Amino acid sequence: MNQVAPRKTSANRAKVEAKILRAAEKVFAQKGFSGSSMDAVADQAGLSKQLLIYYFPSKEFLYHSVLRNMIDIWIEKMTFVDDPNASPAEIIEAYIRQKIELSRDYPNGSKVFAHEIINGAPVLKDYLLDHLKPQFEKDIQLINKWIENGQIRPIDPEHLFFTIWASTQTYADFSTQIQLLLGKPKLDQKDFDRASDFLCHFVLNALGAQK
Amino acid sequence: MNQVAPRKTSANRAKVEAKILRAAEKVFAQKGFSGSSMDAVADQAGLSKQLLIYYFPSKEFLYHSVLRNMIDIWIEKMTFVDDPNASPAEIIEAYIRQKIELSRDYPNGSKVFAHEIINGAPVLKDYLLDHLKPQFEKDIQLINKWIENGQIRPIDPEHLFFTIWASTQTYADFSTQIQLLLGKPKLDQKDFDRASDFLCHFVLNALGAQK
């Protein structure tokens, strides 16, 4: 039957699986699903292709696992925190900062999603419809309420989200371009802070939202 | 029986090449370079793989041709029009609108670039350094002058560009997601107009730029 102690082998397996998922995330981030090979993932993870296949029996399963590993935290950060006591400015500022943190902390995850969406979201489409869209519509309503109450300027709430998503995720997805133009080999904490500060001021000014 | 002037064969070749480039753009847009096969491009163009290879002797050459085909118009639209008589608001509004038009008119080109940049810009890096960066730095200076003159609020000019680029290109690159959330099978002219209007108002308000 089942062991009481967390069976040494299982513990090991979890570690190997985590290592593989990190490696796969990196490879898929660069080349997308079709452009990535199991061999490349195995190399990146430091094991043989056959062993990789032992842990993840197919490329599709591996890809789905990578997505599943990120999707919940991802969608959570794409929706507002529901705090009825906070002001619009506070909610939006917290929102922007957490999105930038996501780009900083999970650049590969962000790129995997970017590939998936550019590709037409063949895998994530249903999930986005079921989980992101309802949240999105709720958040739209909240923004419309703010507009009705005169708390922010009247703007197109849908496009506000598209703009915030795009301009926060660009620090992950297009980091190469940004590094190139800033003349930096890599974006550091200061760059992300500047990005957050810029975007918060920018968006709050655009909305005419007082802190 | 046949035209003498612009050598019938050459004229035909130009047409076939154009057809192939359109097809390749579409395929590369979906899967990126490594994810695309010559077979897929040939299929999309409606000819045999061998014939495709006759016109474009290698996949790399085809990819480079696709990029070369877009890059100049692309970089041109990423830089300000130098009109010393126009106000900041006018320049920026024109800039945003032309970027949105680019997303509307060349969604596949935009996605090919997106793949290329996400991938680390292996092909375009040098070109961006040589052509985009100098223009970028010139435009930064112009914005700093506006700030000094009190024509717009003081903001981080670099990040202003990153935000405008991201939020205009998202209507091409992430159109799947936007369609999904707007509940539309395709973005139409009205959607692009709304996006332009939103972004112009949004950015000009954020900058405190009077029209």
Add this chain to the structure above:
DNA sequence: CACGTCTTTTACCAAATGGTAAAGTGTTTT
């Protein structure tokens, strides 16, 4: 130590991939 279970390696394989070679067809030029 012998047993079953989990892990790793070795050996293979059919399909897809980018590409070559050359034969055949059509068209233009001399």
Add this chain to the structure above:
DNA sequence: AAAACACTTTACCATTTGGTAAAAGACGTG
């Protein structure tokens, strides 16, 4: 009409791809 050129098809090929099968090793438990 013949030579020269441009286009298209057919045949082929080495490598890479995702994946299977099974043997060999590692290891804790009875």
